[in-house]
Amino acid sequence: MQLAQSGPVTSEASNPVTPVAAASADVEQAAREAGLLGTDGAPTGEELGAAHGNLRLPIHVQARGLTLGVIATVAFIFGLQWAKNFFVPLLLGIFIAYTLSPVVRWLERWHIRRAIGATLVTGLILVGMALTMHRVQGEFLNIVDELPTLTHKVTRILTDGSDGPSTIQQVQAAAAELEQAAANAAGAKRATPPRRAAAPAAAQTPGASNFRIMDWLLAGSVGLASFISQATMVVFLVFFLLLAGDTFKRKLVKLTGPSLTQKKVTVHILEDINTSIQNYMFMLLVTNVLLALLMWVALRLIGLENAGAWAIFAGVAHVMPYFGPLLITSATGLVAFLQFESLQMVILVAGASLAIATLVGMVVTTWMTGKIAKMNPAAVFVSLLFWGWLWGMWGLLLGVPVVVVIKVVAERVEGMEVIAELLGE
Numbered sequence: 001m002q003l004a005q006s007g008p009v010t011s012e013a014s015n016p017v018t019p020v021a022a023a024s025a026d027v028e029q030a031a032r033e034a035g036l037l038g039t040d041g042a043p044t045g046e047e048l049g050a051a052h053g054n055l056r057l058p059i060h061v062q063a064r065g066l067t068l069g070v071i072a073t074v075a076f077i078f079g080l081q082w083a084k085n086f087f088v089p090l091l092l093g094i095f096i097a098y099t100l101s102p103v104v105r106w107l108e109r110w111h112i113r114r115a116i117g118a119t120l121v122t123g124l125i126l127v128g129m130a131l132t133m134h135r136v137q138g139e140f141l142n143i144v145d146e147l148p149t150l151t152h153k154v155t156r157i158l159t160d161g162s163d164g165p166s167t168i169q170q171v172q173a174a175a176a177e178l179e180q181a182a183a184n185a186a187g188a189k190r191a192t193p194p195r196r197a198a199a200p201a202a203a204q205t206p207g208a209s210n211f212r213i214m215d216w217l218l219a220g221s222v223g224l225a226s227f228i229s230q231a232t233m234v235v236f237l238v239f240f241l242l243l244a245g246d247t248f249k250r251k252l253v254k255l256t257g258p259s260l261t262q263k264k265v266t267v268h269i270l271e272d273i274n275t276s277i278q279n280y281m282f283m284l285l286v287t288n289v290l291l292a293l294l295m296w297v298a299l300r301l302i303g304l305e306n307a308g309a310w311a312i313f314a315g316v317a318h319v320m321p322y323f324g325p326l327l328i329t330s331a332t333g334l335v336a337f338l339q340f341e342s343l344q345m346v347i348l349v350a351g352a353s354l355a356i357a358t359l360v361g362m363v364v365t366t367w368m369t370g371k372i373a374k375m376n377p378a379a380v381f382v383s384l385l386f387w388g389w390l391w392g393m394w395g396l397l398l399g400v401p402v403v404v405v406i407k408v409v410a411e412r413v414e415g416m417e418v419i420a421e422l423l424g425e
Contacts, residue, residue, distance in 0.1 A: 077390070080390060080391075081390055081391075084390075084391050084394075085226075085230070087391075088230070088391060088394045088398065089230045089233045089234050089237065090237065091398050091401075091402065092234050092394075092397075092398065093233070093234045093237030093238050093241060094237075094241065095277055095281060095398070095401050096234070096238045096281075097237070097238050097241035097242055098273075098274060098277040098278055098281065099277070099278055099281035099282065099285075100121050100125075100238065100242060101242065101245075101274075101278075102278065103117075103121050104117040104118055104121055104242050104245075107120070107121075114242075114243060114245055115243060117242075118239055118242035118243045119239070121242065122235065122238060122239045122242065126235070132312070135308075136308045136309050136312060142305070142306050142309075249270050252266060252270065253266050253267060253270075265412055265413075268412060269408060269409055269412045269413075272408045272411075272412070273404075273405055273408050273409075276404045276405070276408055277401060277404065277405070280400065280401060280404060281401075284319060287318070287360050287361075288315045288316070288318050288319060289315065290360055291314060291315055291318050291356060291357065291360040291361075292311045292312060292314060292315030293311070294356045294359075294360070295307075295310065295311040295314040295315070295328075295353065295356055296308055296311035298352045298353075298356060299311060299332070299349070299352075302336075302345075302348060302349055302352065304332070304335065304336060304339065304349060305339060310331070310332060310335065313328075313331065314328045314332070314353070314357075317331075318357065318360070318361065319397050320393065320396040320397060321361070321380070321384060321396070321399075321400060322381060322384065323384075323388070323396055324357070324361070325353075325354065325357035325358065325361055328353050328354075328357050329350050329353045329354045329357065330350075332349050332350060332353040333346050333349060333350035333353070335349075336348075336349035336350065374424065374425050375403065375404070375407060375423055375424065375425065376422070376423060376424060376425055379403075379422055379423050380400060380403060380423075383399055383400075383402075383403045384396055384399045384400070386399075387399035387402065403423060406419065406423070407419070407420060407423040407424065410423070
């Protein structure tokens with residue numbers, strides 16, 4: 001093997017570098033003289049402005065992968081909507097079990113077996129709900145008994161106390177005239193005059209109204225039966241999840257693979273989900289009970305009938321973020337209008353309901369949610385719109401916990417950093 005000769009470096013090795021360095025120095029000097037570079041060599045605003053139009057963000061899109069991703073997303077959303085009756089009780093039972101799990105563990109520390117503790121906790125929850133409903137049962141029955149009276153009030157208000165046609169009749173007459181004008185414009189010819197045709201239609205109106213009422217009652221009965229069946233499923237699911245304890249967590253850790261790192265990441269994800277869901281559900285419990293108590297005190301002082309029932313309704317409706325306060329304000333304002341028939345009392349009741357909902361929802365709930373989940377309010381609102389469109393009222397109830405779980409998982413799993421960044425503060 002030959003060694004390299006010692007001595008001065010030949011010009012053949014240095015010539016290729018020297019012209020490039022000289023050219024770079026000449027270009028830099030010319031740019032500095034033209035004012036495009038500062039004294040420190042950084043580009044000035046003129047250069048940035050001149051080169052701004054040439055800036056491009058390289059985005060490489062794989063058409064096949066993008067198409068498959070869109071198809072898979074649409075199929076997944078359709079599957080969630082189709083299996084609503086399965087996923088809603090499942091998620092609700094899981095979240096309630098997460099909330100009650102610390103109580104069962106606390107009973108275990110007192111040497112009470114998990115089976116007995118789960119039975120006691122589930123039984124106490126059911127007994128408490130039954131006692132509460134029994135306590136306000138009279139007020140709910142009063143609301144049902146007053147429905148005919150409220151119907152007469154609505155009818156009297158709509159007729160405005162005059163001998164002429166009522167508001168509804170005027171709207172129906174206007175609609176009939178519009179239909180007749182549209183038929184004439186389209187060239188439709190009727191053998192019977194409009195006035196003679198209106199009489200049989202008016203005669204058929206009560207029967208049609210009765211059929212509509214029966215359909216409404218039938219739909220309400222089916223909905224009530226479905227709600228009772230789903231509530232029973234949720235109760236049994238909560239009981240069995242409390243009875244299982246950490247069994248499913250251990251199975252998930254085992255299924256992640258033999259790697260110790262993967263097991264640690266899975267444990268951290270499950271612990272974060274556990275803490276976030278428990279804190280969020282505890283926050284919901286505290287804020288909704290506080291709102292129900294404040295609503296009961298305010299409505300009782302104002303003199304609204306059945307204040308306890310409307311306070312419970314407000315506490316349940318406030319579970320839905322953003323939309324709950326609007327529903328509470330509208331419902332209490334309508335009830336106040338039907339009871340007092342005074343605009344001042346409507347403003348007083350609706351204003352008190354809105355003030356309490358704003359105080360509890362915007363101040364207490366927002367502060368506690370920020371401390372617990374640290375999520376972007378705009379992203380939460382958009383997610384609520386999506387889950388509300390997907391599952392209706394249940395989507396508004398379960399939307400925030402689901403988004404909290406997605407954020408926790410996205411923060412720990414590689415490839416989901418974009419989702420975590422969008423949902424974060």
